[in-house]
Amino acid sequence: MSLLTKHHTHLEAQTLAAKKAAKILGILSTKEKNDALHVLANHLEKEYKRILEANNKDIEAGRDKEYEAAFMDRLALSKERIIEFANGLREVAALEDPIGEEISSWTLDNGLKVSNVRVPLGVIGMIYEARPNVTVDATGLALKSGNAIVLKGGSSAIHSNKAIVDVMHEALEKTTIPKEAVQFINSTDRKTTQQLFTKKEHIDVLIPRGGGSLIKAVVDNATIPVLETGVGNCHIYIDQEADADKALSILINAKTDRPAVCNAAETLIVHQRWLNENKQGLTDALKAHNIAVHGDSMIVDAIPGAVLAEEMDWEKEYLGLEIAIKTVDDIDEAIQHIEDYGTKHSEAIITEDQSSARKFMSLVDAAAVYHNASTRFTDGGALGFGAEIGISTQKLHARGPMGLSALTTSKYCMTGSGQIR
Known part of the structure; x- marks a missing residue:
């Protein structure tokens, strides 16, 4: 048997096992699921040394490959x-269980009772990069919403993820949730990942989480429905009527609080009149936080040390202390720039003009839009x-932060007393 055939056969067995486990998981009570999440949490804490030992192998390999600092930060555990x-996991256990929730109900004239209720999606395929935390977070959300999960992490975190799943499997053996409900693909072969894209007979939805190339690969090649998570080229637009202190505070928070996350601001759009009146304050704020600036010609003239932006800077997700700055004559130009370069993630306007705020929030096409607030709030926890x-x-099924309810679908349940049509 070739190595490729062996991996294919094993993947087939794993996805089938997940599908069977999902049938059991889908009818468990809320208490059974919550109890299992607490058991998982306790066992992860108990076995933290084993997980850290595995993580050290990934860290050493990352240093040898000279991964960037932001990447290493996402990879490292403590x-x-x-x-x-x-x-x-304990917080997820405390959340309201969406399964069985009655979305709507009514009775027809003939007495037939109709109810639309939430049910699990079934089996979720999770494909992600160097974030071992996703292994735990995705598992917790999947199990609480009654779904089995097939995990495919990146090769850079292979040892960490395997150790985490091993610990979770040990914990699940002490619960009513079958350990087969959590499957981990322990292969770094890209062909195995490509095979996962086509397992539509066993997997109900794929969720990619990572960089643009990963997401594009899943969207372009999967034959399974995809819940597309997006990269975040997020914009802050400072309008001519923006309060200077408020604008700078929001900008610095959105750019520097956690630069390597998808809801961090990557592009500042600034009205020329506001810039002329506040360029020293903007310069000082950027300098104080060591933010490198790529700007248009007006920004290069206004801000010492700024370099002329190239086309790629307007669409780049820096994931670090760099920002692109574009000057505009009016709000329409700002909205058009976002339309041209945005990723439909999170966009913000800073202004005291309510009509401008309404226009921006109505016309900008994004999962989250803000008026006088940081884009860092596009987060399930926040x-x-x-x-x-x-x-x-994306626009179908779910948009924005996807919590428990996004991992469900609905089912119409009809109760009659012999009605026929």
Whole structure:
């Protein structure tokens, strides 16, 4: 048997096992699911040393390959981070269970009772890069919403992810959730990932989470429905009527709070009149936070050290302390720039003019739009969802932070007394 055939056969067995486990998981009670999440959390904390030992192998390999600092930060684990994973599972357990929720109901004239209720999607395929936390977060959300999950992490975190899943499997053996409900593809072969894209007989939906190339590969090649999570070329537009202190505070928070995440601001659009009146304050704020500037000719003239932006800068997700700055004559030009270069993730306007704010929020096409607030709030935890499996930038099924309800579909249940048509 060739290695490719062996991997294909094993993948087939894993996805089939997940489908069978989903049937069991889908009818478990809320208490059974919550109890299991607490068992998972406790066991992760107990076995943190084993997970850290595995993570050290990935860190060493990352140093040898000279990964960028932002990438290494996402890859690295610590005891504190593992405790955060565990607490995240406990928070998910405390959330309202969406399964069985009655979305709507009515009775027809003939007495037939109609009810639309939430049910699990079934089996979720999760494809992601160097974030071991996703292994835990995605599993917790999937199990709470009654779904089995097939995990395919990136090769850079292979040891960390395998150790985490091994620990979770041990924990699940002490619960009513079958451990087969959590499958981990322990292969770094890209052909195995490509095969996963086509397992539509066993997997109900794929969720890619990572960089643009990963997401594009899944969207372009999958024969399974995809819940597309997007990269974040997020914009802050400072309008001519923006309060200077408010604008600079929001900009710095959106750019520097966590530069390597998808809801960080990557492009500043600034009205020329506001820039003329506040260029020193803007310059000082950017300099104080060591933010490198790529700007148009007006920005290069106004801000010392700024370099002339190239076309790629307007669409780049820097994921670090760099920003592109574009000057505009009016709000229409700002909206058009976002239309041309945005990724439909998160966009913000800073202004005291209510009509401008309404126009921006109505016309800008994005999963999240803000008036006088940082784009950093596009996050399941920050918006009160408790947790998220990713940020959807598409328009069908789910958009924005995807919490528990986004991992469900609906079913019409009809109850009659012998009605026929």
